[in-house]
Amino acid sequence: MLGAVRRFGVSQALRASAPRSLSARWAPQLLKWQAPTSQAPVLAKFLHTSFPALNAASAQVTETLENVSQEPEFITEFADLKTKGLIDASIIRNITHPGRMALTTMTEVQSQTINQMLGGVDVLAQAKTGTGKTLAFLIPTMQNILSDPTLKRAQPQGRHRSTGAGSSDIRALIISPTRELAEQIAAEAIKVAQGTGLVVQTAVGGTHKRSGLMRIQRDGCHLLVGTPGRIKDILSDPSSGVSAPKLNTLILDEADRLLDQGFSQEINEIKNLLPDPFKVDRQTLMLSATVPKEVMTMVKRTMKPDFKFIRTVRDDEVPTHVRVPQKTVFLQGYENALPTVLELAKTYQARQAEDQNLRPFKAIVYFNSTNEVNLAAEAFMALRGIPGDGRSRSPLGRMRVHQIHSRLTQAARTNSANNFRRAEEAILFSSDVTARGMDFPEVTHVIQVGPPRDRETYIHRIGRTGRAGKEGEGYLLLHDGEYEFYQDKLGDLPLTEDNTLSTASLNMARDLETASPAAAETIEQIKEAMNEVSPIMKESTYRSQLGTMSQSFTKKRNAILALNNLAIHGYGLAEPPAVKASIARNLGLDRIKELKLEEGGSFGRRAIDPFDSGRRGRSFDDSPFGGRRSSNRGRSSHGRSGHFGESRESRRDSPNRYGDAVFGARPRY
DNA sequence: AAAAAAT
Structure with missing residues (x-):
């Protein structure tokens, strides 16, 4: 919606997106309001709050407009993210250093999404398997957390202990459909976060809840990675001391899976445990190699109306690799x-x-x-x-x-x-x-x-x-x-x-x-x-x-x-x-x-x-x-x-x- | 009777 308003002005964007239910009483009046483009974010937010039904229709507009829009300049080298002052030097060092992750050039998803995600818009990213989606969301998410001057970073203290970060200061929640995937994401996040003072913790089933909580209480937590059941368990337990009053980023990895039958209810329950997105601004990021049409309704229900749908798999293309006979x-x-x-x-x-x-x-x-x-x-x-x-x-x-x-x-x-x-x-x-x-x-x-x-x-x-x-x-x-x-x-x-x-x-x-x-x-x-x-x-x-x-x-x-x-x-x-x-x-x-x-x-x-x-x-x-x-x-x-x-x-x-x-x-x- | 996911 926001994108549509920016590009085409208020009235045209509304005409394109207003659902029937809205048009009868409100649309004519709204259409008369020729707000300046600078007011677009305010308007979009107002519309979103007042007419949840608008969500679905407006997101569709944004999606079609995306295909028409000009793409901005893309950065393709990790090192450039640092020289252009976009990403923290420690993060880039962790990624590019030969003794660390040793990466130099970004993949297509990475160069197409990192910049957008830094800007704070909601993003649904679809890219083929094995093309680095995890790093694509970790980098901007960590950077956005680090950009907050009030952030309390962990200070190294002794061998394994650290202090400074609180257990009620979760800034990003990363949800995965399986425990092993959550562990894998956390392991990568820890590598990227080294030396930044950001604390990454995991919350998955099949592990001792108490020892996990103790780790969070002792070392704090900025990014929590986990599976739906345990995350819900921890956040709904008032005695856990773990909460996310300043949560700014919600990430659904394998989003289509998490939004389908077996998981969607639990995801909703987790969302209800998080701060009201209109009081604490929240970015939602979703990633998957597959985005079947049936989940788009759920996607639109979860994202802000002006979300970006970034695909590096073309619509007419089969989303498997030609390299794999x-x-x-x-x-x-x-x-x-x-x-x-x-x-x-x-x-x-x-x-x-x-x-x-x-x-x-x-x-x-x-x-x-x-x-x-x-x-x-x-x-x-x-x-x-x-x-x-x-x-x-x-x-x-x-x-x-x-x-x-x-x-x-x-x-x-x-x-x-x-x-x-x-x-x-x-x-x-x-x-x-x-x-x-x-x-x-x-x-x-x-x-x-x-x-x-x-x-x-x-x-x-x-x-x-x-x-x-x-x-x-x-x-x-x-x-x-x-x-x-x-x-x-x-x-x-x-x-x-x-x-x-x-x-x-x-x-x-x-x-x-x-x-x-x-x-x-x-x-x-x-x-x-x-x-x-x-x-x-x-x-x-x-x-x-x-x-x-x-x-x-x-x-x-x-x-x-x-x-x-x-x-x-x-x-x-x-x-x-x-x-x-x-x-x-x-x-x-x-x-x-x-x-x-x-x-x-x-x-x-x-x-x-x-x-x-x-x-x-x-x-x-x-x-x-x-x-x-x-x-x-x-x-x-x-x-x-x-x-x-x-x-x-x-x-x-x-x-x-x-x-x-x-x-x-x-x-x- | 059929993956996964809280205890």
Whole structure:
């Protein structure tokens, strides 16, 4: 609105933006008021306060006007921000010094937004993944705080302690949809703030609330970074001593996520705990790689009417990087998924051994449920105890295996994230906790098993690779029965079909004799590893997948058939697990005869939560055995009974290996 | 039955 008033004068801006409800009584009078341009901010504020409904309409005007407007001169070097007196010298030193962050040139988002954000206007910034959005909002936010002459900076005192800053002087609140992303933003903020006297604190769930509060009370806080639940908890707790009466900046990272169904209510509750924006002027900044149309109403409701929508992704452009070739692989069945992941790892490792220019294999494998992540991670961990191809000790060589999802303890999650961040050659099995914003350096592959729930999720997941100008590749592993879902959700994205992976297209119930030795070996290894995984976990995973697959498959019956094949040929279960009749009914699956129902009504066997069966709190990363499973490895490699006692060779030669006898009529354990 | 997020 403010922009519109500045450019076109009061009357024209009003004519363009006045909603019907307003025009009847007020608009004619307002239109008569030819305010001088200098009055524009006052007018805009008055209109905003008096007619909240004006928000939506006026913001739209600003947005369209932005496309017409001339862009001012852009600064592209960090050093120039200092020489032009725009940004504090310590901040710029932290960014540019070779021993610190060692950056010289700004990215496109950075040079387009920093100046605007310094001016205090609300900004919604959309830019591709991995292009430095965090720094883009941290720099102007810190500068704006430092520009206040009344600011009490922290004074260094002793080794880790400092004093001077208060716990009720939060100037900027940064909200993130996941705990790990909040931690990552805080870590970057601390680097940028070094030597400025600004104090950065975090507030996330899964940590001790009291010790976090004590840190804030002891050292003070100017920028608080956190997740919605804990931030709300702290700000609404009068005994915490933490408050933000002078809050000037509210930042929503991954804004579209925070404004959608699951989060928007909590964000509103947080806003209600903050000072009235008409008494304490507040800048709102929102950032994301994706801004679906549906969230624009929420964006406009949260921002001032004159907000700027700055996009470095053109409207007609697909918001993924061309540097990241993206392939869709249609699997013979979901039982082919893990063999395919292993094949991708092995073939890349083999290429990398020949080509010094290739980086080590560092992959994130995404699944749609926590159970699938856990199952895959357990299987791959077990793989490390299986004799490898040729001379190597395991099929994975020296590759480390990590997993991360919400049902691990926070300590285990943090460990996984840190270990994977530092790892050279590793594979991270992950839920969508890491899909947004996480910056793991040098990720070479993003592999998605099953279709992402929506287009945005796909874009953010693929954005974990190809960051900061680096290369990367993406794979999406799907079932034929999901073709329509795929076309519908991801049809316009630059995916090309790939059928070069031999373990992807094998029929695991039939074709093993005709398979290449390498493919057969890979499948054998996964099968053997899968035997190490508890059947309880497999059954829970099956039940988890019912919900997602019955939605992504065009025909529900095909989803069940695919899932049953996965249970038998992939998980090695003797038969598909039974499901509660009530659940089958809820999913609209009760007429599908291939879905096995539990008997005995409400007295049927209760589903057991694998996370409650003794493994809670002990991930691979925080186990005392240095990431190796300590369980029955020794026992399992010798003295097996029945099928599993046979040598790998004899099994490979046996006919009908993938019939129902493959894993034995009765699974071990 | 399906990510995430306060205890």
